[in-house]
Amino acid sequence: MKAAKSPATVEKTAAQPAKKPAPKTPRKRAPVPPPKPYHHGNLRDSLLDAADAVLLTHGASGITLREVAKAAGVSHAAPYHHFASLDDLLATVAERGFQRLIAALEPTTRLTNSRERLLQISEVYVNCARAHPSQFRLMFGPLLSRKREFPALQIAAERSFGMVVAAATALDPRRGTELALLGWSLCHGLSHLLIDGALEGMSMPLPPTALLARQLTERALDGGG
């Protein structure tokens, strides 16, 4: 890239002495138009980050190829050099969601108290869903049923569920799978009810949402009725 081509640079070096010196602050605030190289360097990752941002701002239904490309600052045809299709991109976004969940669950593997481990997994799971609701919906959306077409998504999804099974099996070696499914269903349902607004305006006393996951899981472990 030849810097001399930029008009802003030319103005600053050659033409500056001829100008009146007064208004220099606005010039310094935006010194040079963004470098904006023709080749992006790491557009694939940038597109995935942009997709996360679009999920936050536009919701799960507002995520389109064109919107993601716009958020990444490239033309809407550029993503096709990195993803075969919109579904391919979305499956990768979903996969990263599961990887984010796995990373958030990772600290719980160091807990030796199996019961506490399961309780913390519950908290993490629901907090994750509440922090990234649209990504959560995408992770369990229509693409999950087609996970055979997206092996990386399948592996990440299985691995995250495997962490729940491992904790449940540590607590109950004989019926760990069933206990895992109980805990997973409970947290998954609570997450959905919370992020879908099903509980809002229900005119009934509920504990603070931040405590719900632990509280309900405790009750399920201790016996509810």
Next chain:
Amino acid sequence: MKAAKSPATVEKTAAQPAKKPAPKTPRKRAPVPPPKPYHHGNLRDSLLDAADAVLLTHGASGITLREVAKAAGVSHAAPYHHFASLDDLLATVAERGFQRLIAALEPTTRLTNSRERLLQISEVYVNCARAHPSQFRLMFGPLLSRKREFPALQIAAERSFGMVVAAATALDPRRGTELALLGWSLCHGLSHLLIDGALEGMSMPLPPTALLARQLTERALDGGG
């Protein structure tokens, strides 16, 4: 309505003696082109039924005003004489979904054993979701967060949750709401995991899906760990 207007009736009574008797089967299979009156009579309900059918055949993402109108056999502008917008129609479809759930739950109210009542509610809930997965997704979709705009939807949703609360309160008068939320979350999450295909190909032994709801709820009531 005047019965004499129907051509089918006329054929059967007056014109029958004059006809040759041989080929009567093809005539009777498709006796007359459909009456297709200009005025439908009960298009509003027909559109709602058509929407249910579209949900079954095209899934939750395939339900559009035009598709519903086509399924009902009318032009795509006709629904606007009965619904203010697509969202208005969809909110009514979702409301009918909750009403269907309420109707399915109704027999459980006659059970005197509170524990058995809660167990059957679990079964009915998950079976309902599995029987009508797309409708289930619509019921808890984006419109539910906007239930203030659709009072009938809000009332139906609250009433269905109220049935769970009533059963849970009968079992545990002190902490009924919490128990209801536990049971509801558990069944809601299990429903989602089942209909979204999250459990498929998970390479782990699971009990038959028809038994899962009761089994997991039993374990939550008795204590899981």
Next chain:
DNA sequence: TGTACATCAGTGAACGCGCGTTCACTGATGTAC
């Protein structure tokens, strides 16, 4: 170090499509007289 050239990774125009919604219209219905 320079040059020719293949390859990569962008651009922007264009494609066809289905969507929700609006509009002027028209056929059917119900009612007052």
Next chain:
DNA sequence: TGTACATCAGTGAACGCGCGTTCACTGATGTAC
């Protein structure tokens, strides 16, 4: 019972829009010599 007329409930054309995807292109990069 007939007739005039307002109202209702359809039709079909048209609107603008955003979508995923394709295409010919071009600027940038890397490599062989």
